[in-house]
Amino acid sequence: MTDMSTIPAFPATRAPGCPFEPPAEFTELRDNEAITQASCPAGIDAWVVSRYEDVRTVLSAPGISSRKAPSAHVTAGADLERPVSPGNILQLDGKEHARLRRMLTPEFTVRRMEALRAYIQRIVEEHIDALLAGPKPADLYEAFALPIPSLVICEMLGVPYEDRDVIHKHSATLMAIDRDPQIGFAAYGQVQAYMRTLFEAKLADPSDDLIGRMITRSRESGDPITAAEMVELAITLLIAGHETTANMIALSTTALLQQPEKLAELRDNPDLASSAAEEMLRYLSVIQFGLLRYATEDIKVGGQTIPAGDWVVAALNAGNRDEQVYADADTIRLDRNGKTHLAFGFGIHQCLGQQLARIELQEVYARLFRRIPTMRLAVDPDKISFKDNALVYGVHQLPVTWEG
Numbered sequence: 001m002t003d004m005s006t007i008p009a010f011p012a013t014r015a016p017g018c019p020f021e022p023p024a025e026f027t028e029l030r031d032n033e034a035i036t037q038a039s040c041p042a043g044i045d046a047w048v049v050s051r052y053e054d055v056r057t058v059l060s061a062p063g064i065s066s067r068k069a070p071s072a073h074v075t076a077g078a079d080l081e082r083p084v085s086p087g088n089i090l091q092l093d094g095k096e097h098a099r100l101r102r103m104l105t106p107e108f109t110v111r112r113m114e115a116l117r118a119y120i121q122r123i124v125e126e127h128i129d130a131l132l133a134g135p136k137p138a139d140l141y142e143a144f145a146l147p148i149p150s151l152v153i154c155e156m157l158g159v160p161y162e163d164r165d166v167i168h169k170h171s172a173t174l175m176a177i178d179r180d181p182q183i184g185f186a187a188y189g190q191v192q193a194y195m196r197t198l199f200e201a202k203l204a205d206p207s208d209d210l211i212g213r214m215i216t217r218s219r220e221s222g223d224p225i226t227a228a229e230m231v232e233l234a235i236t237l238l239i240a241g242h243e244t245t246a247n248m249i250a251l252s253t254t255a256l257l258q259q260p261e262k263l264a265e266l267r268d269n270p271d272l273a274s275s276a277a278e279e280m281l282r283y284l285s286v287i288q289f290g291l292l293r294y295a296t297e298d299i300k301v302g303g304q305t306i307p308a309g310d311w312v313v314a315a316l317n318a319g320n321r322d323e324q325v326y327a328d329a330d331t332i333r334l335d336r337n338g339k340t341h342l343a344f345g346f347g348i349h350q351c352l353g354q355q356l357a358r359i360e361l362q363e364v365y366a367r368l369f370r371r372i373p374t375m376r377l378a379v380d381p382d383k384i385s386f387k388d389n390a391l392v393y394g395v396h397q398l399p400v401t402w403e404g
Contacts, residue, residue, distance in 0.1 A: 009038060009040075010040045010046065010074070010313065012025040012026060019386050020283070020284065022285070022318050026318035027318060029048065029318070030050035030321075035048070036048055040073040040311075040313075041073070041074050042074070042076065044080065044311050046073055046310075046312060046313045047310060047311065047312045047313065048290075048313050049301055049319075051318075051322055052324065053322075054301050055342055055346065056319075057299075057301050057302075058301060059293070063297035063298070063299045064293045064295055065093050065293065065294045066091055066097075066293060067091050067093055068091065068292055068311075071291075071292065071391045072292055085232045087100065087230060087233045089101065089233060089236060090349065099223070100229065100233065103214055103225060104214070104352060106213075107214070108353055108355065113355040113356050113359055116152065116359065119155065120152060121363050123152070124148060124364055124368070125367060125371075127147060128371045130143065131372065132372065137400060137401040140398040141394075141398040142397065145398070146242070147164075148245075148360065149241060149242040149245035149249070150164050151164070152356065157198075157210050157211055158202065158207050158210065158212060166190065166191065166194050170190050191238070196227060199234070200227070202215060203227070211234060214233075240351070243392050244286060245356075245357050245360050245361070247387070247393060248280070248281065248394075249360070249361065250395050250398050251395060252361070254384060255280070255283070255284065256332075259332060262332050262334060265334055266369060267373055270365075270370060272365075273361075274362055275335050275336060276334040277365060278337075278338045278358075279334055280361070282326070283320070283321075285320045286392050286394060287345075287393075289391060290313045290315040290316055291313070291316065292313055293314065295308050314342075316342045316343065319342045374403040375401075377400060377401075378399035378400055384397075385397065
C-alpha cells in the first residue's frame with residue numbers, strides 16, 4: 001500500500017524522553033508502507049522513504065543521483081544548484097565517482113584497516129588510563145570519544161597530531177544545521193587552507209600515508225590527482241572519519257549505561273564486541289536526517305512513482321528499525337546478526353571507511369567496560385543534552401563516574 005499522507009515539515013522531531021528512537025512520524029510512515037512528500041528547510045519538497053527495502057532501492061537505483069549535498073535538505077539557505085566541488089566523492093556520480101573511488105579504495109581494504117587495529121587498541125587503552133588517572137566525574141565525550149577517532153584518521157592522513165585542534169574546532173561547526181551560513185563558510189575555508197598546505201608539502205615529498213600514497217599511485221597511473229580533488233577528499237575523510245565515530249562511541253555508551261543488563265552482557269562477554277558494534281550502529285543510526293538524493297529519471301519505489309526532477313530522502317534510522325527485516329527492531333540484541341544494516345548507507349556511495357569505524361567500536365566495547373566495570377552516568381539521564389540540530393546525532397557531553 002502507498003499513500004500520500006504528508007509530514008508537514010522535515011526533519012521530524014523525536015518524542016520527548018525518547019532520545020534513542022527515530023521520530024514517530026517515520027515509524028508510522030514505514031509501518032503503513034507510505035511514501036510521502038515533506039517540506040524541507042532548504043525550501044524543497046522531498047519524498048521521504050522509510051522502509052528498509054525502499055531505502056536500499058533509492059540508494060542503489062541508477063536513476064538516482066548524489067550530485068547534491070547529502071544533507072542539504074535540512075540546511076536553510078542551502079544552494080542546491082551550487083556546482084559539485086572537484087574531489088567531493090559524496091556528490092559525484094558515474095565515471096567521476098568511479099575514478100576517485102578507485103584511487104581511494106586501496107586505502108580502506110579490510111587488510112589495511114586490520115593493520116591499524118594494534119594502534120587503535122593502544123590509543124583506546126591509553127585514553128582509558130588517562131580517564132582512570134584523572135578527576136571524576138569525567139566527560140567521556142571530550143576525554144575519550146572525540147580524541148580516539150581523531151587520532152586514527154590523522155594517523156591515516158598524515159596530519160600531525162598537534163594540529164588536531166584545527167579539525168575539532170571547525171568540524172562541529174560544519175556539522176550543525178542551525179549555524180549561520182557565513183560561519184560555516186569561514187570554518188570550511190580554514191580547514192580547506194590547512195589541507196591545501198598539507199597536500200602541497202606531501203606533493204613535494206610524498207610520505208607513507210593515505211595522502212602520500214594517493215599522490216604516488218595517481219602519478220603512476222598517468223592520471224594524477226589534483227590539489228582541489230585531494231583537498232576536498234581529505235576534508236570529507238577528516239570530518240566523516242572522526243565526527244561520526246566519535247558521536248557513535250558516546251551515544252552508544254549513553255544508551256548502554258541506561259540498560260545495565262546489556263552493558264553487563266557486553267562487559268562479561270568481550271567476544272560480543274563485533275556483533276555489538278553492528279547492533280548499536282543499526283539501533284542508533286547517527287546520520288539522523290537521512291541522505292538526500294535526486295531523481296534523474298522516473299523511478300518506482302514501493303509502488304510509488306517518483307518523477308524525474310524530484311528530491312528523495314532516504315531515512316536510514318527508520319529503515320534500520322524495520323520489523324520486516326529485524327525482529328524486535330526497537331530492542332538492543334547484542335548477538336544479533338545485523339551486518340546488513342543501513343548505518344553506512346548502501347550502493348556505490350556506501351561509506352568507504354566502514355571497516356575502520358567497526359574496528360574502533362569493537363576495541364572500545366571490548367576494553368572500556370571491562371577496564372571500568374562500575375562506570376555509570378554522573379547525571380540524571382534527562383540532564384543529558386543531545387545534538388538534535390546536528391547532521392550527526394550524539395551528545396554534547398557525557399558525564400560519567402565510577403567506583404575506586
